[in-house]
Amino acid sequence: DGGITQSPKYLFRKEGQNVTLSCEQNLNHDAMYWYRQDPGQGLRLIYYSQIVNDFQKGDIAEGYSVSREKKESFPLTVTSAQKNPTAFYLCASSRARASGYEQYFGPGTRLTVT
Amino acid sequence: EDQVTQSPEALRLQEGESSSLNCSYTVSGLRGLFWYRQDPGKGPEFLFTLYSAGEEKEKERLKATLTKKESFLHITAPKPEDSATYLCAVQAGYSGGGADGLTFGKGTHLIIQP
Numbered sequence: 001d002g003g004i005t006q007s008p009k010y011l012f013r014k015e016g017q018n019v020t021l022s023c024e025q026n027l028n029h030d031a032m033y034w035y036r037q038d039p040g041q042g043l044r045l046i047y048y049s050q051i052v053n054d055f056q057k058g059d060i061a062e063g064y065s066v067s068r069e070k071k072e073s074f075p076l077t078v079t080s081a082q083k084n085p086t087a088f089y090l091c092a093s094s095r096a097r098a099s100g101y102e103q104y105f106g107p108g109t110r111l112t113v114t
Numbered sequence: 115e116d117q118v119t120q121s122p123e124a125l126r127l128q129e130g131e132s133s134s135l136n137c138s139y140t141v142s143g144l145r146g147l148f149w150y151r152q153d154p155g156k157g158p159e160f161l162f163t164l165y166s167a168g169e170e171k172e173k174e175r176l177k178a179t180l181t182k183k184e185s186f187l188h189i190t191a192p193k194p195e196d197s198a199t200y201l202c203a204v205q206a207g208y209s210g211g212g213a214d215g216l217t218f219g220k221g222t223h224l225i226i227q228p
Contacts, residue, residue, distance in 0.1 A: 004157075033215055042118070043158075043201070045215035058215050090157050099145040099205050099214060100165065105157035 002027045004106035006091050011111045013085075021076045021109045023091035031094040032074035033103060036060065036087045043090065049074055078111065085113045116141045116206050120219035127192055127226050135187040135200055135222045143207025147185050148216060149178050150201040158201055161187075192226045199223045 004025045013019045025032065031050045035043040045058030049068040063082025068074050074093075078085045088110050092103040119138045127133055139147065146165055150158035162171045164180040171178050175196065177188040187200055203216035 006157075035215070035218075040220065042218035042220045043203075043216070044218075048215050092157075099207070100163075102146075102148055102160050102163050103216060104160055105150075108155070108157045110155075 004091060004093055004104060006089075006106040006109050008109060009107065011109055013111070013113050015113055016080045017113075018077055018079050019085075019111065019113075021078065021089055021091075021111070023074045023076065023106060024072055025074075025091075025093045025106075026072060027093055027095065027104065028071075029093035029095045029104075030071070031096065031101075031103075032068065033092040033094070034058075034064075034066065034074070034076045035090045035092065037090060037108075038087050046076065078113075085111060087111060116204060116217040118202055118204055118217055118219035120200075120202050120222050122222060123220070124223040125225070127189075127224070129193060129226055129228050130191050132188070132190045132192070134189070135224070137185040137187070137202030137219055138183060139185070139202075139204050140183075141204045141206045141217070145205045145207050147180055148203045148205070149185070149187055150203065152199045152201055152221070154199075161200075189224070192224075194226045194228050197224055197226045 007022045033048040034046040047066040049055035065077045091106045094101045094103045117140045121136045149161040152158040162178040167182045199221040201221045203218040
């Protein structure tokens, strides 16, 4: 079955540690995205990538980093510089680089930092 | 700045009681308006894409419509399994034609009571 995989589902870290969230897709989609969801707020865009080895900052990129070495993979690192890292993180992909195509989401990773 | 406002924030209906959810938006050059369904603790599930005013799409008990300033998600004779949070998102025009991220509203939490 084609889809988007995020792992792990739950992640716990101590403050000051970097942590990397995994996102893999087998849909052969060109574009991939990372969003953050907090209670009572809409999803907010962190980073996105339209093609391998290229990515752009979204609205809330500070304290995060990404890489896109393979078409199928778009890992997100939450660094110790992110002031409020506890959130639900969602990865998405879209089949084309052009706009207007729907994005499909993975199951999410809930990160808790204490 | 692109903005999406959804109303009401929460809606409780009896099974079979039809209603509509509203999504008002301001965007510079709409490339697409998207509706998603999200169950607790899960990633959003894609429902519809609308591109231009006057467009309508249907799926089972759901029907989405679009005007130049808002979109409606009509729910006809809902069942308890339709209970979820419904998210509206827009994608703005981009001079380079690239697949930018989506701007989301905060969602409408819908409860259908048996």
